[in-house]
Amino acid sequence: MEPLSIIDILGTFSFACSGAFAAMNKRFDPVGVIIIAFVTAIGGGTLRDVLIGQFPVSWLTNGTTITVILIAAFVTLFGGRYLRKLPKTLFVFDALGLGLFTIYGIEIGMQSGFNMGLCITLGTISACFGGVIRDVLLNTIPLIFRKEIYAMTCVAGGLVYFALLQTNMDLEWIQFLCILLIVGIRLIVVKKRLQIPIFYAKNQNQH
Amino acid sequence: MEPLSIIDILGTFSFACSGAFAAMNKRFDPVGVIIIAFVTAIGGGTLRDVLIGQFPVSWLTNGTTITVILIAAFVTLFGGRYLRKLPKTLFVFDALGLGLFTIYGIEIGMQSGFNMGLCITLGTISACFGGVIRDVLLNTIPLIFRKEIYAMTCVAGGLVYFALLQTNMDLEWIQFLCILLIVGIRLIVVKKRLQIPIFYAKNQNQH
Amino acid sequence: MEPLSIIDILGTFSFACSGAFAAMNKRFDPVGVIIIAFVTAIGGGTLRDVLIGQFPVSWLTNGTTITVILIAAFVTLFGGRYLRKLPKTLFVFDALGLGLFTIYGIEIGMQSGFNMGLCITLGTISACFGGVIRDVLLNTIPLIFRKEIYAMTCVAGGLVYFALLQTNMDLEWIQFLCILLIVGIRLIVVKKRLQIPIFYAKNQNQH
Numbered sequence: 231m232e233p234l235s236i237i238d239i240l241g242t243f244s245f246a247c248s249g250a251f252a253a254m255n256k257r258f259d260p261v262g263v264i265i266i267a268f269v270t271a272i273g274g275g276t277l278r279d280v281l282i283g284q285f286p287v288s289w290l291t292n293g294t295t296i297t298v299i300l301i302a303a304f305v306t307l308f309g310g311r312y313l314r315k316l317p318k319t320l321f322v323f324d325a326l327g328l329g330l331f332t333i334y335g336i337e338i339g340m341q342s343g344f345n346m347g348l349c350i351t352l353g354t355i356s357a358c359f360g361g362v363i364r365d366v367l368l369n370t371i372p373l374i375f376r377k378e379i380y381a382m383t384c385v386a387g388g389l390v391y392f393a394l395l396q397t398n399m400d401l402e403w404i405q406f407l408c409i410l411l412i413v414g415i416r417l418i419v420v421k422k423r424l425q426i427p428i429f430y431a432k433n434q435n436q437h
Numbered sequence: 438m439e440p441l442s443i444i445d446i447l448g449t450f451s452f453a454c455s456g457a458f459a460a461m462n463k464r465f466d467p468v469g470v471i472i473i474a475f476v477t478a479i480g481g482g483t484l485r486d487v488l489i490g491q492f493p494v495s496w497l498t499n500g501t502t503i504t505v506i507l508i509a510a511f512v513t514l515f516g517g518r519y520l521r522k523l524p525k526t527l528f529v530f531d532a533l534g535l536g537l538f539t540i541y542g543i544e545i546g547m548q549s550g551f552n553m554g555l556c557i558t559l560g561t562i563s564a565c566f567g568g569v570i571r572d573v574l575l576n577t578i579p580l581i582f583r584k585e586i587y588a589m590t591c592v593a594g595g596l597v598y599f600a601l602l603q604t605n606m607d608l609e610w611i612q613f614l615c616i617l618l619i620v621g622i623r624l625i626v627v628k629k630r631l632q633i634p635i636f637y638a639k640n641q642n643q644h
Numbered sequence: 645m646e647p648l649s650i651i652d653i654l655g656t657f658s659f660a661c662s663g664a665f666a667a668m669n670k671r672f673d674p675v676g677v678i679i680i681a682f683v684t685a686i687g688g689g690t691l692r693d694v695l696i697g698q699f700p701v702s703w704l705t706n707g708t709t710i711t712v713i714l715i716a717a718f719v720t721l722f723g724g725r726y727l728r729k730l731p732k733t734l735f736v737f738d739a740l741g742l743g744l745f746t747i748y749g750i751e752i753g754m755q756s757g758f759n760m761g762l763c764i765t766l767g768t769i770s771a772c773f774g775g776v777i778r779d780v781l782l783n784t785i786p787l788i789f790r791k792e793i794y795a796m797t798c799v800a801g802g803l804v805y806f807a808l809l810q811t812n813m814d815l816e817w818i819q820f821l822c823i824l825l826i827v828g829i830r831l832i833v834v835k836k837r838l839q840i841p842i843f844y845a846k847n848q849n850q851h
Contacts, residue, residue, distance in 0.1 A: 256578070261588050276488070281690070283699020285490020290555055348704055362781070367569070369578045371670070371783045381675050463785070468795050483695070492697020497762055574776070576785045 238334065239298050241327030246271040246302035248324050249364050256368055260307055266364055267303040271295070273360035278335050278352050282342050325416040329409035331357040332384040336391060350388035357384045379419045387412040445541065446505050448534030453478040453509035455531050456571050463575055467514055473571055474510040478502070480567035485542050485559050489549050532623040536616035538564040539591040543598060557595035564591045586626045594619035652748065653712050655741030660685040660716035662738050663778050670782055674721055680778055681717040685709070687774035692749050692766050696756050739830040743823035745771040746798040750805060764802035771798045793833045801826035 249270025253263040272289045279287040289295040335356030339349035358381055365372040387408045394404040456477025460470040479496045486494040496502040542563030546556035565588055572579040594615045601611040663684025667677040686703045693701040703709040749770030753763035772795055779786040801822045808818040 265588065280487055280694055281699075281701050281704060283701075285488075286549070286551075287488050287490075290488060290551060293552070296554055296558065342700070344700075344704060345707070347710060351710065366573060366780060367579060369576065369783065372781060381679065472795065487694055492695075493756070493758075494695050494697075497695060497758060500759070503761060503765065573780060574786060576783065 238330060239294065241330040242271045242295060242298045243302045244324045244327040245331075245360050246299040247306050249360070250303045250306035252364055252368060254306070263307055264300070264303045266367060267306070268296075268299050269367060270360045270364040271299045271302070273363040274331055274335070274356040274358060275360075277359045278338065278356045281355070282338070282344075282352070284338075325413040326409070328357045328380075328384065328416065329387060329412035332387050332412060333391060333405050333408050336388055346392050350385055350392075353388050354381055354384040379416065383412050383415045383419075386415065445537060446501065448537040449478045449502060449505045450509045451531045451534040452538075452567050453506040454513050456567070457510045457513035459571055459575060461513070470514055471507070471510045473574060474513070475503075475506050476574065477567045477571040478506045478509070480570040481538055481542070481563040481565060482567075484566045485545065485563045488559070488562070489545070489551075491545075532620040533616070535564045535587075535591065535623065536594060536619035539594050539619060540598060540612050540615050543595055553599050557592055557599075560595050561588055561591040586623065590619050590622045590626075593622065652744060653708065655744040656685045656709060656712045657716045658738045658741040659745075659774050660713040661720050663774070664717045664720035666778055666782060668720070677721055678714070678717045680781060681720070682710075682713050683781060684774045684778040685713050685716070687777040688745055688749070688770040688772060689774075691773045692752065692770045695769070696752070696758075696766070698752075739827040740823070742771045742794075742798065742830065743801060743826035746801050746826055747805060747819050747822050750802055760806050764799055764806075767802050768795055768798040793830065797826050797829045797833075800829065 246267040250263050250267040252270075253266035258266065272287075272295065276287045276289065279285070332353040335353035336349045338356075339352040344352065361380070362372040390411055391404060391408040394407065399407075453474040457470050457474040459477075460473035465473065479494075479502065483494045483496065486492070539560040542560035543556045545563075546559040551559065568587070569579040597618055598611060598615040601614065606614075660681040664677050664681040666684075667680035672680065686701075686709065690701045690703065693699070746767040749767035750763045752770075753766040758766065775794070776786040804825055805818060805822040808821065813821075
C-alpha cells in the first residue's frame with residue numbers, strides 16, 4: 231500500500247468521525263449518524279469528481295472507502311464516550327485529512343490540466359465541502375463561513391505547494407511538507423484560541 | 438407500457454405530492470410548491486445518475502417525468518383540501534415509490550457493475566435523497582436522520598433482493614416481493630406508531 | 645469580445661455582488677463572503693452543466709469567471725458602504741443576469757437537443773439555482789419559494805423566446821428582447837411593491 235493511500239484512509243476515517251460526532255451532538259439516530267459520517271467523508275471528493283467530470287465518482291470505484299467510513303461511524307457510536315475525551319486526537323486526524331485532501335485535490339486538478347488558481351480551488355473544495363454539506367444537513371450555517379482559518383489554510387497550503395514545485399525538491403517531500411503545513415497552521419490557530427475546533431462544540435445552531 | 442413504468446410513474450407522482458404537501462404546509466406560493474414537488478420527485482434519481490455518470494440525467498431524457506410531476510403538483514394544489522383527508526392513500530403511494538426507487542436504483546447499479554454494498558447504497562440514495570433535498574430546501578433537518586425506519590427499510594429491502602437473486606425465482610417476482618416488503622415494513626412501522634407519516638406533520642421545524 | 649460575453653460577465657459580476665451582500669448581512673468573514681459570492685455566481689450554470697453532462701463544468705474551462713467573481717467580491721467587501729446606497733443599481737445588474745442566464749441556459753439546452761419544456765426548465769435552473777444555493781448556505785428558506793416573480797419571470801421570458809423563434813426575427817434581437825423582457829418584468833414587479841428586491845433585505849431569516 232502506498233503512503234498516500236494510508237493517509238487517505240486516515241483522512242476519510244477522521245472526517246467520518248467528525249461527521250458522526252456532529253450528528254450525535256444533534257441526537258440523530260444511529261442511521262442518521264452513519265449517513266452524516268458518510269456524507270462528511272465523501273462530500274468533498276464527490277463534488278470535485280463531478281465538477282471535472284470524473285465518473286463514476288471515486289468512492290464508487292474503490293472498495294475501501296465505504297468500509298473505512300462504516301468502521302469510523304461504529305467506532306464513534308460505540309466508543310464515543312471515550313473519544314469525546316480526546317477531541318485533540320480527533321482534531322489532529324481532521325487536520326491531517328484537510329491537508330491530504332487539499333493536496334490530493336490539487337494533484338487531481340493538475341492531472342486534468344487546470345491552472346494553478348483552479349487547482350487550488352479544486353483542492354479547497356475537496357477538503358472543505360464535506361464539512362459544508364454536513365452543516366447544511368444539520369441545519370446550521372456552515373462553519374467554514376464563520377471561521378476563515380479553515381478555507382484559508384487550504385489556499386495557503388496550495389500556494390506553498392505550487393511554489394515548491396518550482397524547486398528541485400522531490401514530489402513526496404513537497405506533498406509531505408504541504409500537508410504538514412496545513413496541519414500545523416490548524417493546530418497553531420486552534421491552540422492560540424484556546425478552544426477545541428468549533429465543529430465539536432455543542433451549540434452550533436445560529437440561534 | 439411495462440408494469441415497471443406504471444409503478445415508476447406512480448412513485449414519481451407520489452413523491453411529487455409529498456413535496457407539494459410539505460411546501461403548502463410551509464405556506465409556499467404555487468411556484469414554490471411546484472418546484473419543491475419537482476425536486477422531491479427527481480432528486481434521488483438525479484443524484485444517482487450523477488454519481489455513476491449517467492448523462493443527461495434521466496428526467497431530461499424521457500418526456501413523461503415532468504408532465505407527471507406537474508399533474509401531481511396541480512392536483513395537490515387544487516385538490517389539497519380533499520387529499521389532506523386521505524394521508525393514508527398518499528402514504529401508500531409514497532411507500533410504493535420508496536420501494537420502487539430502491540429496487541430501480543439497485544438494478545441501475547448492477548447494470549453499471551457495482552458490488553452489492555454499492556448497489557444498495559445507490560438504491561437507498563435513489564429512494565431517499567429527494568426527501569432529503571426537500572427538507573433542506575424547507576430549512577428543516579431532514580427527517581431521514583430522525584426516523585431510522587426510512588433508510589433502514591431501503592437497506593433491508595435491498596438485502597432481501599440480493600438474497601432472492603441467489604434463488605431460482607423469476608426477477609419480476611423478486612422485484613415485486615421486495616417492493617411489497619419495503620411498502621409493508623413502512624405500513625407496519627407507521628401503523629404501530631399510530632401516526633401519519635412524519636413528513637405530513639405540521640410542525641416539522643426543529644424549534 | 646462578443647456582446648453576449650460582456651453581458652455574461654456583467655451577470656456573473658452582479659450575482660457575485662448579490663451573494664457577497666447577503667453574506668455580509670449575515671456577518672460572514674471575508675473568506676465566507678468570497679465563497680458565497682462564488683457559489684451564487686456559478687451555482688446555476690454548474691447545476692445545468694452537471695444535469696446535461698457537460699464536463700468539466702463551464703467555470704473550470706474559461707479563465708475569466710473566477711477573476712470576475714473575485715473582483716466583484718472585493719468591490720463589494722471594500723466598497724460595500726457606497727454600494728449599499730445603490731441597491732437599485734445592483735438590482736438592475738441582478739435582473740440583467742437573470743435575463744441573460746435564462747436565455748443562455750435555454751440555448752445550451754437547445755444545442756443538446758432538448759424540447760421546449762426542458763429547455764425552459766434548464767434556463768430557469770441556470771438563472772435561479774445560484775440564489776437557491778446561496779440561501780441554503782445562509783440557512784434561510786430560499787426566496788425563490790416565497791416570491792413567485794423570480795422563477796415565473798424566467799419561464800415567461802423563455803416562452804416568449806420560443807414564440808419569437810417562430811418569426812423571422814434575427815436571433816440577436818430575440819435574445820435582446822427576451823432579456824429586456826425579464827429585466828423589465830422584474831423592475832416593474834419590484835417597483836410596484838415599492839421595495840428593494842428581497843434578497844438585499846436585512847431580515848432574511850424565517851424566524
